[in-house]
Amino acid sequence: MRVAHMSAVSTASTALSTLDLLEAEAIHIIREVVAEFERPVLLFSGGKDSVVVLHLATKAFAPGRVPFPVLHVDTGHNFPEVLRFRDETVARLGLRLEVARVQDYIDDGRLQERADGTRNPLQTLPLLDAIAAGRHDAVFGGARRDEDKARAKERIISLRDEFGQWDPRNQRPELWSLYNGRHTPGQHVRAFPISNWTELxxxxxxxxxxxxxxxxxxxxxxxxxxxxxxxxxxxxxxxxxxxxxxxxxxxxxxxxxxxxxxxxxxxxxxxxxxxxxxxxxxxxxxxxxxxxxxxxxxxxxxxxxxxxxx
Incomplete structure (x- = not known):
């Protein structure tokens, strides 16, 4: 009876919290992607989800530096407070920042302003061009399944075709934390380490x-x-x-x-x-x-x- 009691106490004392488990899963995903792909990049806007993913990456590779750059698609309509935070964070961690600017595409005619004034939908072309220019074969994102029905359909490692497009009907199974990153030249994957997290x-x-x-x-x-x-x-x-x-x-x-x-x-x-x-x-x-x-x-x-x- 004494042995059984001690075993129960030991199990209780070493039990992981929900946050511990989510953190361990996310760090595992980040390390797997870095091990399997040649030129990963992290989408970093300064928003809370990308900040958490970057924080997880720093823990994944501590005491070394994060071994990939960060990429921001700047709409030109960002909150100044967020841009300042982005730049301060990049400088503090010694990261390389790549910026794709929607304004450049509007200035040279590749994109046109929308009638409703929003530039969020205009980010797609600069993003795809930046991925191609950087030859990035894996792109970390901070999307979570609880945000939207479309994001709930997304796999943790999600294939994009040669045109950067996603087919929700052509999803790969992900069983037992096994992630399929196979892709052909021109394709890339999006990797979502916090996919299973909620806002809370x-x-x-x-x-x-x-x-x-x-x-x-x-x-x-x-x-x-x-x-x-x-x-x-x-x-x-x-x-x-x-x-x-x-x-x-x-x-x-x-x-x-x-x-x-x-x-x-x-x-x-x-x-x-x-x-x-x-x-x-x-x-x-x-x-x-x-x-x-x-x-x-x-x-x-x-x-x-x-x-x-x-």
Whole structure:
């Protein structure tokens, strides 16, 4: 009986938490991709999910440096706070930053501004060109299955064809943590280490690891206006229309992207513990609550992903 009791105590003391298991899985995926592919790259916008993936990569290869560059597709409509954070993080970790700029494509006529003003859907061509220019055969992303129905269909290691396109009907099985990275010249894969995480997992992990984030994730006073059921920021790329009244509200952002299509939520959560509690109570995903581009159609995200979007 004494032996059995000691065994139970030992098992309880060494049990891994949910966050421990998610972290171990993500680090395993990152190491597998780096071992199998020649020129991986990490999509890094300065948003919370890409920040977590980068943090996991630093843990995966500590005490050495992260052995691949980071890539940002800059819409030209990004929040200044996020761009500053991006550059500070890259400098602190000694990483190489590759930037593909949507504005360059508009300036030379390869892309045209949309009537609705949002540039998020315009990121696909610069992204695919940057992948080709860097000869990247694996691209790490911070997508999670709980964000959107289209992302729920995605495999952890997801094949893209010679045109960078994704076929949701041609998915590879992933059994027992075995990932198939086989591809032919011109193809590449997207790798999603935090695919199985939820938004709440992300925030609990950020709190546990004390990970720095751009300040707009925390409650702050900001000039905003109401459009539909979203609070939009006042700025050069998202001006209010006639009849839309500008107000100063205490808000925060659950996700960050193009200023023209990313809304804020009213919140007084000014620290990590408060954000964790707030997210635990919510019943709508962050993209559903704050991303106008995902509301263009029922299949807006899936259509963009088929074309090569994140």
């Amino acid at each position: 997992d992300i925030w609990r992990y950020i709190e546990r690891e004390d990970i720095a984030l751009p300040p707009l994730y925390f409650a702050h006073e900001r000039e905003v206006y109401r459009r539909g059921d979203m609070w939009h920021p006042v700025g050069p790329f998202s001006p209010p229309r006639e009849g839309e009244q500008v107000e100063v509200r205490t808000v925060r952002y659950r996700t960050v992207g193009d200023m023209s299509c990313t809304g804020a939520v009213e919140s007084d959560a000014a620290d990590l513990a408060s954000i964790v509690a707030e997210v635990a109570r919510t019943t709508i995903t962050e993209r559903g609550a704050t991303r106008a581009d995902d509301r263009l159609s029922e299949a807006a995200m899936e259509d963009r992903k088929k074309d090569g979007y994140f």
